[in-house]
Amino acid sequence: MDKKQILVTGFPNGTGKAQLMIYFQSERDSGGGDVEKIEIHRGRAYITFDEARAQEKKGLSFCSSLRKFR
Numbered sequence: 001m002d003k004k005q006i007l008v009t010g011f012p013n014g015t016g017k018a019q020l021m022i023y024f025q026s027e028r029d030s031g032g033g034d035v036e037k038i039e040i041h042r043g044r045a046y047i048t049f050d051e052a053r054a055q056e057k058k059g060l061s062f063c064s065s066l067r068k069f070r
Contacts, residue, residue, distance in 0.1 A: 004036070008045040020045055 008020070017038045023029050024047055034050040 004051065005046055005048045008047055009043060011043075011045065013043075015045075016040075020047065024049075 011020070017040060020038050020040075021035050024033060024035050036048045036050050038048070039046045
C-alpha cells in the first residue's frame with residue numbers, strides 16, 4: 001500500500017464513495033485531507049490522499065460517524 005493510502009474496513013454495508021469522501025475530507029470528523037481517490041472492494045475501502053501526511057491524521061473508528069448518513 002502507498003504511503004498516501006489507508007485501508008478502511010468495518011463500515012456499514014451500502015456505504016458509498018461519496019459518504020467516505022465526505023467523512024475523510026471533513027475537518028471536524030477526521031481532521032480533513034484532500035482525497036485523491038477511493039476504491040471499494042469486498043467490504044474494504046482504499047482511501048488515497050493527495051498528501052502522504054494527511055493519512056497519518058485519520059482514525060479508523062469512524063463507523064458510528066458514517067451511520068448518520070444512512
